[in-house]
Amino acid sequence: MREVLEEGINLDPRLESTWERASEWLAPDFEYREDPSLPGAGVHMGIPAFREAVTAYYDAMREMHLEVEECFDAGDRVLVVLRWWARGKSGVEAEMIQAGIFTVRNGKVASWQVVFDCDEAFRAVGLRR
Numbered sequence: 001m002r003e004v005l006e007e008g009i010n011l012d013p014r015l016e017s018t019w020e021r022a023s024e025w026l027a028p029d030f031e032y033r034e035d036p037s038l039p040g041a042g043v044h045m046g047i048p049a050f051r052e053a054v055t056a057y058y059d060a061m062r063e064m065h066l067e068v069e070e071c072f073d074a075g076d077r078v079l080v081v082l083r084w085w086a087r088g089k090s091g092v093e094a095e096m097i098q099a100g101i102f103t104v105r106n107g108k109v110a111s112w113q114v115v116f117d118c119d120e121a122f123r124a125v126g127l128r129r
Helices: 002-009 016-020 047-060 118-124
Strands: 026-033 043-045 061-074 077-088 093-105 108-115
Touching: 002 061, 026 047, 043 047, 047 061, 077 118, 093 118, 108 118
Parallel strands: 026 108
Antiparallel strands: 026 043, 061 077, 077 093, 093 108
């Protein structure tokens, strides 16, 4: 699953080819939950809504990249510690460590919950850091 997540999370959402392949790793009823501390955070139901949300991130940045640092099996969920890096249109760079809680169903990602506080993410899946 790590390889699937690493490839999937870094596909450029502005490319049509990304979405032609999305159903290979995302469930049709995929749910994307942004961290509630993100201004305007929401829950995006379905692949088209996810596409709209992540395309907006990329449109706001000149460059953006997620790197998988660690993966932890938590039953039907996978906790992934991610390094997020971006360069804004002004050239200013930002970086943060965050977590993604991925629920896997029938070999596909059914949901992705973004959690900025990694300790909170570990608690949410019943793991200790």
